[in-house]
Amino acid sequence: MHILHLIKTSEGATWAVNLMRAVREKYPDVRWSVIVPKGGKHFGEYQEICDNVIDFDYSIGTDLLSKGKIFKGIIKDLNPDIIQSWFTQTTLYMRLFLRDFNRPKVFEVVGPAHLEILAFKFGDIWSSSKNDYWITTSKYIYDHYKNGKVPEDRLFLNYAFIDTEKFLSEASLVRQRDLRSEFNIPANYKIIGTASYIYPPKFFQKTGIKGHEILLEAFKVLLAKRNDIVLIIAGGTFGGNVSYEKILKEKAMKISKERIFFTGSYIHVNEVISNYDVFVYLSKSENLGGVYESLLLEIPTVSSDRGALPELVINNYTGYNVSLTNPSVIAKKIELLLSRTNTFSLSGKTKVQAIFDKEEIIDKTYLIYKDLIKRHP
Template sequence: MKKRILYVLRPVEGGIGEHVKILAEEINSPYQVFIACPPDTGMLKKLEKGEIQVIPFKLQGNISPWSDFINVFYLSRILKKYKIDLLHLHGYKAGLIGRLAARISRDIPVVLTLHNFRDYQRKSILPGFCFTGIEKILSRKTDTIITVSQALKEDLLSNLGIEENRVVRIYNGIDYLKYSSFQKGFSIEPVRTRGKDNNVKGLVVGAAARLAPQKGIEDFLIASKLVLQKDIKKKVRFLIAGEGPLRKSLEDQVRKLGMHKYVFFLGYVDNMPEYLSSLDLFVLPSRSEGLSITLLQALAVKRPVVATETGGVPEIVSHGSTGYLVSAANPFSMAEGIEKMLNNAHLRNSLAQRGQELVRENFTREKMVERTRALYEEILEGLGK
């Protein structure tokens, strides 16, 4: 009989959803996989293998004491009902609820994957202090904590004092063949020619992210304005793919900056290879980043990248070798990097080539799944299961 693994996550789109989708599809062969997540988790609706059962679980992203209390006991019932052998939690919130539920139901092994950084420097000392104390206690009941980058691992060890033997780094991985073999992108000629002079064709710069503060889209817009101020013929166009709570304020910012003819919001993009392959330059403007899956995807389709030097990004982008690094939360530095790349086609091509090779060698879904499967086997065999 197959061992049963349950993945638990909060409402997500983009990177975390793609990460869990890949694991579920690949791990489901030697194991039986279940996923507990909110019903509106769109990425998981695309699961290709129908035998993966998705269990509705209304886990909120923010702290909600009464709802969280109920969810702890509801999840413990799920663990018992489906006779789960290993619980794999994704993110801090799922980690909090899931580990409490595991202790209540029965003593099953727990794996926690952390995808992003936690802000330890709170304005109020008490919430940060409470989080640190709770996490230290729960970490003792966690068989393994996975971080998606070395920077995230080091941050976790230094801020929470968790034993190093409990923490492993497993890089995010993508479907390299799917992205590297993609040739034809969707038509963006109307975007290239839109503006003051419809006879002028220019370069297209794009970003893709959830429209939330940590993703730095505000910085990208200011940098875009700075680039346009030096672009006399207004040949450069800027695309932003993604949805999120800041969309309206970002669109208002574009209008106030007078860039509505040059900056376009595309909303949620269903076909990311198609979108990325249509760009001349990809920009990752994040202020905080564990290890960006979208950045890996852009490199895999052989796009040159400008990325902020934050979190795990330098583990992917080596400045001047696989991309161009700029300071985080610094639109002037970002604008300088964008201008340098747009003005040098040879540089764009050489960085894109080396970036694609890096992804092929180090950041494939096969490598991520292989290391995760080996971890499961080690934990389950250690318990004599």
């Protein structure tokens, strides 16, 4: 079987290239082709595992129609059994220019952001044809499409490919930063921390995507109760504009000049979160990312209740998930994890390992392909 992947960037989408490699190793009858912009850290990997690697820029501008004609010609020449798109932008090309292509076209949805805006969700569903399907990577995303009246025979649930064994192996080899020494934190102090890119607010929002302002407000509440805590915000700004990061640092200085620290960027998340007593992740829009690392490393975790995060951070079982509307409640949940022994850590690790069972994900991917080809002989 010949599967063509549409990838917007060869710099990211690590889960896509890892899945492609793993499926081909287990099922050698699968052939891959990919249309992806040239360059980026994964471009060489695509060349190793794919029969065809076609350089193409999916940007949208005044030349969209002419680029669409080229795109359609590439598809005709490759003649795949299935087309699999991984981004809303690549899906737009697929939906606009391949409506008459009588083969299965699959959108693997790894993030819910476009589904949380009614116009984009409607556009996604409305633009589909009888040959369009979705692979959803959480129950949250699956339910979005189901509630949008997408027939369940056009929906599949298969989690994103994350190799938990490899992650734990790599984490054990990481040179961990000693944040207590780096920031002169007393040995008896508890470290509350987060780790992610620092994303500025979207144009229609007042606070950043990862909820850093909300975390600062919750920490302010905690500081009024206890004098043995610090907050560490790990990660650098996504992109080159650091003006939002400067605003966060100014806000932090007003709360405390001696109890809040910014680490800057890191290469592996375990460099920093290995220091934490409690990990806090208050993202405003999320699938299952952001918290699986802390849960795998058995770090007590508080997350927002947004998106698919409650599928991993389950109240009173693997940690606490919280509403973003009340910093006092967030502070209370953090303090609960600081102040008592709990069994959440082992439960969290077990839950992540069960969700991201790589053999099950590989097998289900192959079975989805077989099913779609059977439906479209």
